[in-house]
Each structure stands twice: as structure tokens, then as C-alpha cells.
Amino acid sequence: MRVAVTLEQCWHRVPGGTARAALDTVAAIHARGDVEQVGVGAWHRSPAPSAWRPGIPVRRLPLPRVALYDSWQRLRRPRVERATGPVDVVHSTAHVAAASSAAMVATVHDLHFLHEPSHFTKRGVGVFTRFLDLVREEAAVVVCPSVATRTDCEAAGIERSRLRVTPWATHAVPVPAREADRVREAYGLSRPFVLFTGTIEPRKNLSRLLEAFAELGEVDADLVIVGPEGWSTDLAAVAGPRVRRLGFVPSADRDALYAAATVVAYPSLREGFGLPVLEAMVQGAAVVTSATTSTAEVAGDAAVLVDPLDVDAIAAAMQRLLDDPELVARVGVAARERAAAFTWARTAESMIAAYGDAAG
Numbered sequence: 001m002r003v004a005v006t007l008e009q010c011w012h013r014v015p016g017g018t019a020r021a022a023l024d025t026v027a028a029i030h031a032r033g034d035v036e037q038v039g040v041g042a043w044h045r046s047p048a049p050s051a052w053r054p055g056i057p058v059r060r061l062p063l064p065r066v067a068l069y070d071s072w073q074r075l076r077r078p079r080v081e082r083a084t085g086p087v088d089v090v091h092s093t094a095h096v097a098a099a100s101s102a103a104m105v106a107t108v109h110d111l112h113f114l115h116e117p118s119h120f121t122k123r124g125v126g127v128f129t130r131f132l133d134l135v136r137e138e139a140a141v142v143v144c145p146s147v148a149t150r151t152d153c154e155a156a157g158i159e160r161s162r163l164r165v166t167p168w169a170t171h172a173v174p175v176p177a178r179e180a181d182r183v184r185e186a187y188g189l190s191r192p193f194v195l196f197t198g199t200i201e202p203r204k205n206l207s208r209l210l211e212a213f214a215e216l217g218e219v220d221a222d223l224v225i226v227g228p229e230g231w232s233t234d235l236a237a238v239a240g241p242r243v244r245r246l247g248f249v250p251s252a253d254r255d256a257l258y259a260a261a262t263v264v265a266y267p268s269l270r271e272g273f274g275l276p277v278l279e280a281m282v283q284g285a286a287v288v289t290s291a292t293t294s295t296a297e298v299a300g301d302a303a304v305l306v307d308p309l310d311v312d313a314i315a316a317a318m319q320r321l322l323d324d325p326e327l328v329a330r331v332g333v334a335a336r337e338r339a340a341a342f343t344w345a346r347t348a349e350s351m352i353a354a355y356g357d358a359a360g
Contacts, residue, residue, distance in 0.1 A: 001035050003355055004080045004087040004102070007058055008041040008065060009094045010048040014199055014228055017275050018109055019052055021145070021168050022093040027055050028348035035352055038087070040080045040098065042068040051251075059083035069096045073130045088359045095127060097134035103358040106139040108132075109272035110294075111152040112203055116269070119202040132156060140358035143351065145273035146294035164357075166350040167298075168273050169342040172255050172282045180260035183253050187246060193222040194318055195261035195285075197254060197276045198268070200229050205267045205290075205308050210243065212267075212314035221262065221322055226254060258283035262328060263321045266295060267308040274298050281339040284332035288317040298342075302334035 005026055009019040029035050039058035042065040047053055061068055061083045071077060076099040080090050090100035093107050113120050113128040120128070135142060135158065142158055143166045144150040150163050184190070194213065198204050206225070213223045221242070228248045249257070258264060264280040266289045274295035280287050281302060289295040291305035299305065304321065306313040321328050 001088045001352075001355055001359055002086070003035055003037050004040050004084045004090045004098070004100065005037050005056070006041070006080075006091065006093050006096070006098050007039040007048075007054050008068070008096075010052040010054060011041065011044055011065065015052045016199055017273070018094045018107075020275065021109075021273070022107075023052065023054060024169070024171065024344055025093075025347055025351055028344035029352060030056060032348055032352070035355065038084045040083055040090075069127070072096055072099050073127065073134070075099075089355045091355070092135075092139075095131045097131050097138065103140040104138050105141045105143060105354050105358045106135045107143045107145075108135060108149060108153055108158075109145060110149050110270060111156060112270045114152070114156065116203065141354045143354050146271075146297050148270075148294040148297065149272050164350065164354045166347055166354065167342060168275060168278070169344045169347050170275065170278050170282060170339075171344070172251075172279050174283055174336065175252075175256050175259050177259075179252075179256040183256040184260050186253070187224075187244075187257075189222065189224065189244075189260065191220060191222050192262040192322065193224045193244075193260075194263045194265050194322075195224050195226065195257055195280075196265050197226040197257075197280075198266065199227050200225075203269045203271075205269050208308065208311050208314060209265055209267055211311045212265075212318065213243070214241075215311065215315040216319055216322075219319070219322060223265075224257070224261070226257060255279065255283060258285045261285055263288060263318055265314070265318060266290070267306060267314050268293060268295060269308050271295055277303070278339055278342055281335035284336045286321050286328040286331040287335060288314065288321070299335075300338050302338040303331065 037056045039054050039056050043060050080098050080100045087102045090098050090102045091105045092098045113125050117125050142162050143164050224244045226246045258280045264285040264287045271294045277289050277295045277298045287303035290308040304317045306317050
């Protein structure tokens with residue numbers, strides 16, 4: 001099979017989890033050697049930043065991003081084959097449906113915009129709505145990273161027969177203890193801390209996490225927030241006594257911070273998968289996360305699950321772990337064992353099967 005893969009999100013200001021998942025899936029499929037992949041994107045004067053540079057050739061269509069996205073969504077042209085040549089399958093990996101004469105596989109990461117449209121701009125909701133309409137009409141196979149997303153897709157009118165659940169994975173490996181010590185010193189983290197990582201956006205539920213941390217009172221711990229600035233969030237509100245914002249940090253530091261944290265808190269309102277939970281579990285972190293979205297699928301019984309709308313419940317879960325080192329250790333051991341089951345080889349096998357179903 002020859003598959004065209006949309007990778008334009010690698011050039012976005014905040015590439016985010018959709019770009020990371022696409023790149024890692026591409027790499028895992030490339031390692032197998034039984035599918036030819038070619039990337040496709042808009043016209044750019046320079047390659048994507050090194051951290052987001054695809055490991056396969058990327059062919060460019062002669063339009064800048066906004067024009068390409070609008071043309072794909074509204075006019076259904078130009079077809080990707082203009083840049084890639086003939087393909088058996090086109091894989092739309094983000095929230096824009098590429099135009100092609102080949103069978104379409106579309107990844108729907110989540111349908112959060114249907115539940116909370118106020119978390120997005122008017123233009124964003126319009127783009128996501130049009131993408132969903134095109135997926136309903138044209139996609140031969142729809143790939144979902146979680147059962148939660150598959151359930152949302154069914155409710156949105158996509159038949160179960162077209163839906164495939166293909167969980168993501170991570171390349172992270174447990175860091176040595178000295179790395180945890182290094183980042184504590186590098187970032188001045190002298191006290192125990194609760195760690196949040198992720199793009200600063202409304203769905204991450206930071207306001208309730210901050211309220212919950214404030215409820216802990218004079219506990220001997222800090223709240224450390226790691227991640228790039230996103231959208232629709234009052235950054236001035238992401239502050240408070242004993243709250244540290246580190247912004248974007250390199251992936252090696254992020255992994256070491258997971259290992260150094262006493263608790264990792266990720267009470268997101270809705271996720272397609274929830275990669276930070278899996279990354280934290282690889283490091284043996286004691287995770288507090290949401291019981292009502294896909295993060296519960298990732299965590300299983302190897303984390304503390306809470307109602308993300310219940311500030312008291314979030315606070316109680318953090319307090320319980322901060323007060324009980326033995327519980328933290330037990331949860332961490334279980335987390336590492338569960339994380340080992342998520343592999344990119346499994347993801348690649350599932351994705352190739354989806355391509356085969358679409359092409360057939």
C-alpha cells in the first residue's frame with residue numbers, strides 16, 4: 001500500500017498531541033517496512049521545527065496553510081495526489097479532511113467542541129464541524145484513540161462498522177534517579193510537588209485544579225505547571241501561593257519532572273487519549289486523573305480516578321497521596337506495569353489494518 005499522511009500540524013504554533021501522535025505512528029509504521037508513506041502539507045519556506053520534523057518525505061501543495069485548509073474543507077481540492085502522486089489511502093490525521101480520490105482514513109481525536117463550544121473560537125468550531133461532516137460523508141474508516149472518542153463518534157452519527165479504536169503509546173522510558181534530582185535542582189524545586197503538564201487551555205480544567213490545591217491549606221508542597229500557552233485561558237488566573245509555572249520544558253526535563261513529582265494531577269474535562277497520563281505512568285508517578293474521559297482507560301486501576309467537576313474530590317485525592325508515601329509507591333509500581341502494555345508496535349499494527357480495510 002501507498003498511503004498519503006497529512007502532517008501540516010507539525011508547522012502549527014502549538015503542534016500538540018495530534019502532531020506527536022501522527023509522527024510517532026508514522027515512525028512505527030515506517031519501521032515495519034511494509035507500507036509506503038508520503039507526507040503532505042501546505043507550502044512553507046522552511047521545514048518544520050526539528051522536534052516536529054517528520055521522518056518521511058513531505059510533499060507540499062502550492063497553497064499556504066489557511067488557504068489549503070479552507071480549500072480542502074469547502075471546495076474539496078486540491079487533491080493530495082497533485083503533490084504525492086497516486087496513493088491507495090489518504091490519512092487525515094488532524095481536524096481537516098484532505099481532498100483525494102483515494103479511500104480516506106480519518107483520525108478523530110475527540111469531539112470536545114460538541115460538548116463545550118465555548119472553549120473554542122467561532123472559526124475553530126466551524127472548522128471542526130465541517131471536518132466532522134466530511135468524515136461522516138467520505139471516510140471509509142475512522143480511527144479513534146479511545147473508546148470514549150468512539151462513543152462520541154457513534155453519537156455523532158458515524159456507524160460503528162467504520163470505527164476503529166487505536167490507542168496511542170509513548171517512547172518515554174523510566175529515567176534514572178539522578179535525573180529526578182537534576183531537575184529538582186535546575187528548577188529550584190526544594191519541596192514535594194504536585195505536577196500538571198499540558199497545553200494551557202480550558203479543557204485541562206486548571207481552574208478547578210488550582211481551587212483544589214488551595215483547599216489543601218498549608219500543606220508542605222508546591223503545584224508545578226508545565227506546558228505551553230494555548231488559548232482561551234486567563235493566564236493571570238493560573239497563579240497563586242505556592243504555584244510555579246515553568247512554561248514549555250524539553251521532553252527530557254518533563255520526564256524527569258514526572259519521576260520527581262510526589263503526585264501528577266491531570267483532571268482534564270475531556271481527552272481523546274490523555275498522553276500525559278501515560279507518560280507519567282512510565283516514570284512510576286502516582287497520578288490523579290479524571291474518571292469521566294479517556295484518561296480512565298489509560299490509567300485503569302493504576303491511578304486515582306476522580307470526578308473532574310468535583311473540586312473537593314480532586315483535593316482529597318491529592319491530600320491522600322501527599323500524606324501516604326507507601327500508597328504513592330504502590331500506585332507507582334502499578335502504573336509502570338500498566339504503561340508497558342501501550343506500545344507503538346501495537347498502534348502501527350492497528351493502523352495498518354485500518355488502511356487495509358479502507359483500501360479493500
